[in-house]
Amino acid sequence: MDLKTELTRRLDEALGKYLQAEGADRPEGLAAGIEVPRNREHGDYATNVAMQLARLVKRSPRQVAQEFLTHFDGAGLVGETSIDGPGFINFRLAADATAAVLRRIVSEGAEFGKSRRGAGTRVLVEFVSANPTGPLHIGHARNAVVGDTVARLYEAVGYDVSREYYYNNAGVQMRVLGTTLRLRVDELVGRPVEWPESYYRGSYMIDIARRLIDEVGADQAVDRDDDFYTKYAAGEIIKTIEADLEAMDIGFDNWFLESGIYERGEVERTLDEMRARGAIYEEDGAVWFRATQFGDTRDRVVVKGDGTYTYLTPDIAYNQDKYGRGYDEVVTVLGADHHGQVPSLLAAAEALGHPKETLHYVIYQMVTLLKDGVALKLSTRSGEFITFKEMIDELGAGVVRYFFSMRSPDAQMTFDWGLAKDTSMDNPVYYVQYAHARCCSLMKKAQEEGCPYGGIDAADGTSRADLALLALPAEQAILRALGRLPEAIDTAARELAPHQVCNYLQEVAQLFHNFFTQGNNDPSLRIIQTDKPALTQARLAMIDALRTVLANALAVLGIEAMDRM
RNA sequence: GCCCCCGUAGCUCAGUUGGAUAGAGCGCCGGAUUCCUAAUCCGUAGGUCGGCGGUUCAAAUCCGCCCGGGGGUACCA
Structure with missing residues (x-):
């Protein structure tokens, strides 16, 4: 269990006791909200619960905070609490709690950051789905990256994930x-x-x-x-x-042919089901879906006057097919140029009895390609001038993946080809990857200097890392950041927001680069100091954990962590 | 017309679902580094969070209207 979850649990416990002592019932929606304060001086975590309670018990937030803390048990987790500002309760993690993070990272290795939250839940992620009229081009790239990364995020939090490509070979x-x-x-x-x-x-x-x-x-x-x-x-x-x-390490479990829906009579079956549920009526010689009853802006024709379907109809049937195959959640990645039908599809799924929360559409906004000083708008219908393959060959899969993951799907983004091609640290991908490579090279360097890293729990007393030596604010900041990987991944998965993983990586890499470089000015801050074996071992333990965390976060993005650059 | 996304530093963008003094990268300006990779780091400047109202202890964040950019919209595949 990660620190945040544990703290949340204890806060909730305290909240229960507090309310009991007050003789009050828990109001709807009241929970001990927990956040990471923007300002470091306010501690590692903070809760606003006292401010929420103040209204209920009609006492000042700061007073409530004080009473609340008498019910809170922070043993082994929280080192220090304080009440600040309008009534925030700030928590500083116990030093041994931050050191414990290292032990956990080392023992979990490649598994660190993952969770089992979604265990037993099957999710289908459908993406790319370009009709096979030509090779993929750069206009398809954002879809491919967002889709695969969303799938990886689901996997990281324990879901059973299938990737599907939907296409049509008729029409x-x-x-x-x-x-x-x-x-x-x-x-x-x-x-x-x-x-x-x-x-x-x-x-x-x-x-x-x-x-x-x-x-x-x-x-x-x-x-x-x-x-x-x-x-x-x-x-x-x-x-x-x-x-x-x-070539970008994206593979599909299933290639789904649209014609199969017709061949198996699924469109008719879906329409029958909708009819049985009273979601359909006839008017002006056409068959209509009562979409307005389910949140759409207008009713939709599903069978035209001439007896043929609108383009919406097979899409509804396709969603129905996905549920029919036993998926609990259904995700579709679409460009903003195709988002128009989403309200209708959501309405249809609901009309067919599928809870709204189980059908997700990740709509990503359009990309502007900036290349050779020329800005060009990309859509899946344009962009043929650069193929998907050329882009990967020229930039590398990792760069392409990072650039398209870096921005919120909601944001229109500019793909700066020049920056993508740049191999300096100005390029955010290299900045992060170099942090990993730097960790690897430090481990090697330690070996060469005659003080190889002995592992966190080495039996040999001389090489055992005394983690309490990692007491500097900069070191503590790194350890805390490392400990936040699980929550970073979890939030990104919940919000279908790959860019949050990039933000996290950027932050961790920066903390590390900063700390490392300070060693140039101040020898006492250097990682490897042959005359201080205990400190060196402790810092190498941190480097080792850093390496793992960077590699794990990159893996979620489908990007290889390189040992040297 | 209606619907969706966006509007935050010169540029590209974050902002953990309503919190504390609004952040990062790049760029600009100034500085450090006999170094574990100079593919680095530190510091300064830079803001009416598009605008106006509202909701409340608290709004970049929620609501309404307006302005601007992008996309989509009709028994068309």
Whole structure:
């Protein structure tokens, strides 16, 4: 259990006792809120519970705080409490509690930061889902990164996660794709070709045509039916998409074909279910979903006058299919250019009896690419000029992942290509990764200097780390920050907000770089001091924990922590 | 018209769901480093949190209206 959770538990306990002593019932929504004060001088954690109680018991917040503390047990956890400001209760963690963090990090290793909160809950994360009309390009990148990172966050807090890619290999777009392949084949075998107005012009279609000819021979490659060309092209493109995503360590558990929904009659079944629940009516020759009853701004047509579906209908059925496969929570990652249908889909899920909290849409805002002094707006419909693969080849998967994770999905972001290419510490990725590499190099250096790190609980007395020696404010600040990894991950997972992990990493890296560099001015602050083995061991224990924490946080972002740079 | 996201330092953005003196990175200016990686660090300056009202002990945060940027919207895939 992490420190924050433990403190919350004890505060809640104290709150219960306090209310009992007052003979009062717990008011709705009252809880001992806990936060990390902005200002370090106010301690490690603070609660505003006294201010909330003040109104209830009609005494001043500071007085309430004093009474409250008589019910609070901070043994082994809190070193010091104080009542400050308008009535905050501030907690300073006990020194041995911060040192205990190191033991925990060392014993949990790669598991530190994770939790089992979501154990037993199945969640489906659907993302990318670009139709296979061409290779992925830079306009798909934010979706891919946000989706995979959200999935990793769920995994980190114990959920059973599946990643799904949803696509369509029928419809107008796909027919055009098939026609394009037919014509490219004809062209390659020397037939005269007349190009229509609308076809996919990318050279990848020539490659696919060539592959088809190589595979089945020129005779068998020509004069096939449209369906054949469409399926072949889509299949080939899906393969390259899969390979491109693999280059960024993104893999899907399931590739879901839209046509399957129709083949299995799921659209009709879903409509029947909605009808049975009274969510559907007929008017003007069309079938309508009573979406306004479930929070949408207007009712929606689900079957048009000509008997065909609107684009909304199969999407509702697809969500229903996900629930039908036993997922407890369903997450979809969409660009802001596709967010219009979200209220309708939420309404439909609710109409079908699925609690609103189980259906999440992560809507990320548009990206502006800043490259060579030119700003260009990216959407999934634009951006073909840089492919996904070129971007990874040129910048590296880690940089791409960090840059797209760094910003809140809610924020429109500028992707600064020049900064991404920069390999100095101005580039936030390198700043963080270098902190990890620096830890590794310190461990190696210690070895070379003849004072190798002996582990936190080494039996050999000379190399045992005496953690109480880590008493400087800068060291304590680092230890406290390390201890906050679990809550950083947990909050990021709850809020579907990968950028919070980046913020955390930035903070930890900064604390470390600062401390390290101070050793240049003041030799007593250096990590390795051969004449002070006990202190060196203690600091190396901290470095070791730092290394673990940085690596674990980077892992949640899908980024490799490098040992040297 | 209606709906969604955003508006915070010169720039790019945080702000832990209503807390204490609003922060970081970059940039600017000034400084440190016989060094465990100079791929570093420290310091200064820089703010009407888009605007006006409201809610309360407390508002960048919640509510209403307005301004600005982006996106989406009709039995169209």
